[in-house]
């Protein structure tokens with residue numbers, strides 16, 4: 173009988189010492205499966221080592237050699253370092269096959285590695301005088317046990333360190349455990365491993381014959397993770413859609429009056445989206461739709477159409493914005509367009525409640541607000557539609573919280589963060605998607621230019637030219653105030669200087685540390701053109717809409733993310749005037765320069781998103797903290813579109829064949845147990 177199975181507690185494995193069980197437990201490795209899931213963070217091909225470098229190489233190298241000398245040395249008085257000299261075997265005739273390794277402030281190291289040891293060294297060397305030096309390399313003392321060593325003459329897994337367990341011992345443990353497990357006893361067939369056994373894949377991950385095999389196996393496990401994610405998302409979607417929804421949006425008289433009152437036609441993309449939303453509203457299944465469109469593509473007006481339809485059906489709708497400024501602005505826009513139609517609009521934010529229906533009898537029909545909508549006891553009489561603006565700033569939990577108030581309302585989520593299609597599938601996989609891929613006509617062109625340390629007088633001159641023809645502008649800084657830790661300029665530090673340089677104009681300050689009332693006051697003065705220039709931080713990033721503003725100067729532009737710069741730039745180019753975005757940088761940061769060049773080349777949000785994805789990887793792009801994606805084990809595969817689609821398809825197939833997952837109790841359990849964030 174083989175009692176070895178994935179759930180076996182490590183404490184009942186004889187081959188693991190109690191002390192080791194304890195150390196593993198500290199790292200949250202308790203059962204055999206945890207051990208198997210501790211994937212290598214990289215591999216070393218110890219069948220052929222790199223040659224000892226003569227010049228500084230571009231990448232880290234992996235070397236094998238003998239320790240021929242060692243010494244404890246001191247630097248700067250009390251602090252000490254330990255130094256060894258490693259000599260390559262084989263071509264020792266060449267005097268260059270020597271490397272000095274140094275470790276600072278690690279006094280115990282001399283007990284771990286000393287003269288006579290054979291070592292494998294991994295790291296990036298540098299040149300110092302005539303010597304090659306490596307500081308704090310990763311190393312392992314090896315012995316050639318001949319034949320079937322698991323530490324040499326093969327591709328060797330390198331693991332994240334577990335304190336209390338030497339690297340070699342950990343590797344041996346895994347090897348041993350993999351050998352004892354009986355993978356044929358898989359409880360429940362898993363569609364991901366239909367064409368390959370999980371055991372085989374685990375062996376390939378830990379002890380691959382070829383690196384390519386390890387990569388393929390990892391991809392397989394990524395597929396498993398994404399498959400579960402998609403299964404969960406589709407499962408939720410299925411649950412959500414099977415609930416009874418409202419049938420609304422049949423009457424369109426009010427919507428037609430609204431269209432007639434607009435000074436412009438909706439774009440084709442807006443019309444298409446309104447149709448898709450109308451169909452959802454009318455269906456007896458609850459709507460759960462994402463409206464994705466670049467800044468300025470007119471999402472607010474699409475949302476307004478949806479809300480008007482709901483109002484005419486006799487229910488209330490709510491619009492939730494991520495910031496006070498935005499809620500305020502939406503409120504003004506809604507009031508401007510909807511009050512004339514007799515629709516009652518109210519504003520609820522943390523700091524104030526206001527409504528336009530003091531002179532109109534009855535409950536508000538549209539409520540606009542911030543997070544306060546979730547927590548203040550706003551009494552919705554009959555909430556038919558929830559619109560959430562800029563979803564990425566909200567957690568999913570908050571979303572469901574609002575939905576839980578009363579009978580299920582339809583939900584429309586708006587985001588101006590264009591994300592590549594495959595990421596949409598992962599992040600918003602439970603939503604239907606409408607896309608605004610077209611900007612309203614008559615927008616002025618935006619010209620973007622990167623400038624390396626431009627003269628202040630030139631920037632001032634340019635700004636003055638625009639201001640004198642009646643325009644307004646933004647000057648954006650990365651910091652609110654000067655900081656010792658960060659070398660970048662700040663809004664507070666520069667405002668006085670700008671006020672002097674532009675003294676015939678009104679210069680205002682806007683940053684995140686101001687009180688909401690102050691921010692609001694400044695914004696409204698800017699909107700009314702009482703302030704011509706806003707010196708600001710990224711608080712102007714999201715959704716601020718002042719069509720007369722056509723210049724944006726961004727200082728230390730290299731410090732901002734691509735997506736953020738794109739959002740910032742979206743504040744201009746909203747009117748009919750040509751607009752100008754000036755990206756000021758010192759040009760010293762190469763990655764920063766590349767980023768800014770992307771912005772110079774295009775204003776297409778989807779293209780920028782894709783560039784962002786290649787430059788920074790999915791974790792960064794999605795703003796992991798909010799998206800919950802940081803918890804993905806294989807987040808690096810998120811950019812692998814094919815894999816994401818494959819996962820989606822597998823999940824669809826499984827649910828089609830077995831909607832309740834009755835034949836897959838294990839899968840069902842996993843899907844139900846997955847954290848709410850997914």
Ligand code: ADP
Nearest residue numbers: 436437438439466467468469470471472473612
């Ligand atoms: P978004 O929310 O997508 O950033 P908004 O809905 O705030 O965009 O619209 C941006 C600006 O474009 C607003 O000033 C709005 O009045 C205007 N706008 C919206 N739709 C149209 C349209 N179809 N034609 C002309 N202007 C439009």
Ligand code: MG
Nearest residue numbers: 471472561715
């Ligand atoms: Mg908007």
